[in-house]
Amino acid sequence: MLCPVRGRLKLLVATVMLGTLLTWLYLIVGNLENGKLLLLSPCFGEQSDRYMDRNTLEARIKEVEDENQLLRKQLSQSQNRLQDGNNENQQWAASAEEGESTVEDRGNRTECVKRPVVEKCELIHVAIVCAGHNASRDVVTLVKSILFHRKNPLHFHLITDAVARLVLSTLFQSWIVPSVQISFYDADNLKSEVAWIPNKHYSGIYGLMKLTLTKALPSDLSKVIVLDTDITFATDIAELWAVFQKFSDKQAIGLVENQSDWYLGNLWKNHKPWPSLGRGFNTGVILLLLERLRRIGWEQMWRLTAERELMSMLSTSLADQDIFNAVIKQNPALVHQLPCFWNVQLSDHTRSEQCYTEVSDLKVIHWNSPKKLRVKNKHVEFFRNLYLTFLEYDGNLLRRELFGCVSQPDPKSIKLQNALEELDEDDQCYDFRRERIMLHRIHLFFLKYDYTPTTDGADVTLVAQLSMDRLQMLEAICKHWDGPMSLALYMSDAEAQQFLRYAQASEVLKNRKNIGYHIVYKEGQFYPVNFLRNIALKNVNTPYVFLTDIDFLPMYGLYEYLRKSILQRDMANKKEALIVPAFETLRYRLSFPKSKAELLSMLDMGLLYTFRYHVWTKGHAPTDYAKWRTATTPYKVEWEADFEPYVIVRQDCPEYDTRFLGFGWNKVSHIIELDVQEYELVVLPNAFMIHMPHAPSFDITKFRSSVSYRNCLKILKEEFHQDLSRKYGSAALKYLTAERNLGDVKEGPV
Helix, strand or coil, rough: CCCHHHHHHHHHHHHHHHHHHHHHHHHCCCCCCCCCCCCCHHHHHHHHHHHCCCCHHHHHHHHHHHHHHHHHHHHHHHHHHHHHHHHHCCCCCCCCCCCCCEEEEECEEECCCCCEECCCCCCCEEECCCCCCCCHHHHHHHHHHHHCCCCCCCEEEECCHHHHHHHHHHHHHHHHCCCEEEEEHHHHCCCHHHCCCCCCCCCCCHHHHHHHHHHHHHCCCCEEEEEEECCEECHHHHHHHHHHHCCCCCEEEEECCEEECHHCCCCCCCCCCCCCCCEEEEEEEEEEEEHHHHHHCCHHHHHHHHHHHHHHHHHHCCCCHHHHHHHHHHHHHHHEEECCCHHHEEECCCEEEEEEEHHHHCEEEEECCCCCCHHHCCCCCHHHHHHHHHEEEEEEEHHCCCCCCCCCCHHHHHHHHHHHCCCCCCCCCCHHHHHHCCCEEEECCCCCCCCCCCCCCCEEEEEEECCCHHHCCHHHHHHHCCCCCEEEEECHHHHHHHHHHHHHHCCCCCCCCCCEEEEECCCCCCCHHHHHHHHHCCCCCCHHHECCCCCCEEECCCHHHHHHHHHCCCCHHCCCCECEEEEEECCCCCCCCCHHHHHHHHHHCCCCCCCCCCCCHHHHHHHEEEEECCCCCCCCCCCCCCCEEEEECCCCCCCCCCCCCCCCCCCCHHHHHHHCCEEEEECCCCCCCCCCCCCHHHHHHHHHHHHHHHHHHHHHHHHHHHHHHHHHHHHHHHHHHHHHHHCCCCCCCC
8 A cells, every 4th residue: 555645644734723723722811820711811911920921921832833834844845745646656556565565663653665666658578488389379368468457568578489480470460569569589599508408398398498588588688577378467467577676686586486285295105306495486477687697697507507406307397497496496595486476376286275365366377287277276267267358358459559658650550540541431432441451460370280291392272261150161171172271260359269169179170280270350340351361372381272262162082183283284384273163052961972973963963053053154154064074184264254263373373352352253353363464274174162052141141232332342343453454554454344345233253
């Protein structure tokens, strides 16, 4: 609690008033002497000297007036201190210890102990070691919990492998949170520093890298908070940052005591842990005074300790934690023990319940068990719900400014703001134009992706996009396509977690490591179909891509057939787009054809149709299905207006035009650009794919019901043709001519 300045002020005011009152009492009443009352009245003026000498009375009055002047001076000083205190309170104050101030009696006066404070715009530094796909997901939840509570600018120092760097750099670049800086450090450069230490912990070599931070982080960085990825904050991290002010002259490491009996060595017979002070310390949350550690030779200190202990221990069991504890055992003065609520450890056999009695006591929750949320704890459901709050929290809501703190604006934010200012709000296509330039958060490789392309240079990745309502198609596609896939999923934060649980529970999906799942987080009213396709297209590591939609099932064996066709066509040395003919069924249950002959039979029986035969024949008519029935070799076809086949092209093909959102012309515009770049359109004679029935999307429903939607799409098409002419010159004229000759139609292509 703050120093009771207001209480002192009230006391001083009361004293002044009392002094004034006493002065007038001297003048009016006098004093009591010999039991008689002295009345200063003309009637008794002659007898007044019997009771009090006038000079004595004047002296006493002067004495009281002097005391009043002193009290007024003290009152003025107190008001100034109160004003200073109010100004100081406007800066965020943080408790370093129990969250309570203590009052100490010093002689005859009581003084309040000042709480450590963090300046309003003071930059807080946080270091995290992160490697792999799973740890990258954990970091996002940790960062969300920090951003939710924070009131200060933040600088995250991320020590990552190549995977985590790609994932997190893309995420933060697309997140664009004000007053947040990100720095990356290559973990590969640090491996040699700790690779010589045998480690049994599941974190592997990355679990030892916190030992190297004095060397890894910038030499001018004086202090940093170091966090494990399985941490959740329940308070402002500035409170923890303020604890640095509590360090003594010799302390350089802030840690919470270990809440399990691990270091006591009594968990099982012959259990021999590394040396520690008592219960030891947990390194899930660390305060490091880097400057002081460098000065005392930290690097040499921990190395010598590790070498000595490894002679008998042979390996670490708890990674860096064992070595930190061994160093502290030899140098107890180094450690500043933090209250245990700064690291409430939820592993099995812990005493974490002693760290809290009220919800307000919780500061940091640490899921330091391989079981994570399945750990046994009396209050695990409460902790789990707190964790899920941030796991599923909409990250877009954390893009909030820190008012009063000057920060360097992000170039993307400036570009976005400039683009928004140029838009005309009266434009009937304003919503389309605004959402085209919207910045979506992107989490690449949401699940583990581990695939090396084939060495023949003909490997091909299936590229598609989907939302939550098409999730059920994934398992079916996996049974038809065993090659790599790159999928962009348009989801909210909560839906992304539902997808994660679905994928981890699926016997089909959990065993597939050659599928790259890229989450694009929802924002806006339109489905950004071409933006999603571009995200999936850019994150492919094979030389060729199969551009399709998620509601199509490829024929069995299509992956191998395409690879052979790519080699036979020598696509590496020419521009070709191989077309896979598309069909559809109106039946939700279909005995999928195992060959072209079986498909033709089903086509003749009316069980299958050529795709969009009933509503949009132009979209696939140039494929020439009549010729395909008897074709045994690939054949070329010419582009026609509104043609939108599914194709295999080189990975460096043109991107999709992102002005087309939702329903209408999103694939048509891409095929036009392939054609204008002189890609030859070639139909494969023994390939096919079948569209499976499903409820119409929200966007196609809006297209069909909204005249303004269709009018706006027409405007966007005209602008596309204009841009195409500026980019490609006279070669683009045929597309505009074909479009105008086509005239208005009842329903456009997808």
